[in-house]
Amino acid sequence: MKIALFSDIHANLPALEAFFKDVESKEPDAIYCLGDLVGYNIWPNEVVNEIRKRGIPCIAGNYDFGIGRKSDDCGCAYKTDEEKANGAVSIAFTNQIIEDSQRSYLRTLPAHIKIEFKLNNDALNLLLVHGSPRKINEYLFEDRDEKSLLRIMEQADADIMCFGHTHKPYHRVLRTVIEEKERYRHAINIGSVGKPKDGDNRGCYVLLHINQQSSIYNTESIEVEFIRFEYDIEKAARAIESSPLPDVYAESLRKGI
Template identity: 50%
Template sequence: MRIALLSDIHANLPAFEAVLEDLQKQKPDAVYCLGDLVGYNVWPNQVIGLIRSHGIATIAGNHDLKVSKIHPSKETCSTEKSSEYAYKLVGSKERDYLLTLPRHLKVEFQLHEDTLNMLLVHGSPRSINEYLLEQLPEDYMIEMVKEFKADILCFGHSHKPYHRIINSRENGADHFHHLINTGSVGKPKDGDARACYVMLTIGPPASTKSHDGVQVEFIRVKYDVEKAAQAVELGFLPDAFADNLRKAY
C-alpha cells in the first residue's frame, strides 16, 4: 500500500495545486494531511476547499486552531501588516470545518502475524505544539512511541523533513519504530523552496522486527514560488513571510 502524507500547506495555493497534480501521477492508495492548512498566506479558503473536494483525511494543526480566537472581520483590509490577517481571511464555513478536525488519526495494519500501528499527529502525540526535531534523544522518543503504541509515528509542524528509525528492543527482541516528519507543502524550512510531501510504502516485508520493511520517500515538487511570495507582499501580511518562501527558512 502506498500512502501519501502531507502537512503544513499554510494557505499556499500554488504549492498545494502543484502537489495535487503530482499526486495524480503518483496515484497513492490513500492521502492524509497532518494539519496547518492556514496561516502565512492569502488562500486559506481555496486550500480548504481543495482538501475537502479531494476527500483528503485531515487532522488539526496549531494554526488551524488559531481561527477560534480570531474571527472574520468586515474590515479584513488594514493599513498595517499583521500575521493575524491570514486568519481573518478564513470564511465562516471553513472556520467551522477547521474547528471540527480530529487531533490524531490511527491506522492499523495486520501483516502476516505482525501488527503495525501508525499514528498521525501534527506536532507530537503529547502536544499539537511540540517540535519532534531529528536530534531529540533516542530515549525520549522511545518512551513516547511506547506510551502511544506507535510503530510508525508521522508528524509535521517543524517543516523539516526526516525519517529516523529507532529500536525499543522489547523482551530482548528487536522492535523498530519509524519517525517520519513530512516536511512542508507550503512553507519549507530546510533550504529547499520546493513543496515537500512523503510517499510511504507498506508492503509484505513490513514488520516491527524489520529495520527496512517500511519504505519512506520524500518527494519535492516545483511550484511558482514567486507567485506565492508576491501574494504575501501585495496583501497585508508581513513581507518577511515572502522572504521565508523564497529562501525556505
C-alpha cells in the same frame, strides 16, 4: 500499499496545486493531510476548499486549531519579538479573511488519526499527528533525544509516527530489544508543502510504502520516500507582498527558511 502524507500548506495555494499534480502522478492508494492548512499567505479559504472537495482525511494543525476558535494565538513558538509581531499580523489577517464554513471545518478537525495494520502475526500501528501525540504544537526536531522520542512513541503505541509542524523532513529508526528480539519504530517528519524551512524552497511530502512483509521486526520492510516538487514560488511570494502580511514571509518562501 502506497500512502501519501502531506502537511503545513499554510494557505499557499500555488504549492498545494503543484502538490496535487505531482502526487496524482504517483498514484497513491491513500492520502492524508497532517494539518496547518492556513496562515502566512492569502488563500486559506481556497486551500480548505481543495482539501474538502477531495474528501482527504485531515487532522488539525496548531494554526487550524487557533483559527477554528477565532483565537489570536496560533500556538507558534516565535524566537524573537519581531517574529512574534509578524505572527500577530498573520493570525489577525487570517482571522479576518477566513469564511464561516471554512472556520467551522477547521474547528472540527480531529487531533490524531490511527491506522492499525494486521499483516503478519504482529500489529503495525501507524499514527498521524501534527506536532506530537502529546501536544498539537510540540516540536519534534531531528536532534530530539532518542530516549525521549522513543518514550513518546511507546506511550502512544505507535510503530510508525508521522508528523509535521517543524517544516523540516527526516526519518529516524529507533531500535529497541524486547525479550532478546529487536524491534523498530519509525519517526517521520514529512516536511512542508507550502512553507519549507530546511533550506530547500521546493515543497515536500512523503510516500510511505507498506507491503505484505512489513513488520516491526524488519526495519527494511518499511520504505519512506521523500518527494520534492517545484511550484510557482514567485506567485506565492508576490501575493504576500501585495497583502498586509509581512514581506519577510515572501523571502522565507524564496529561500526555503
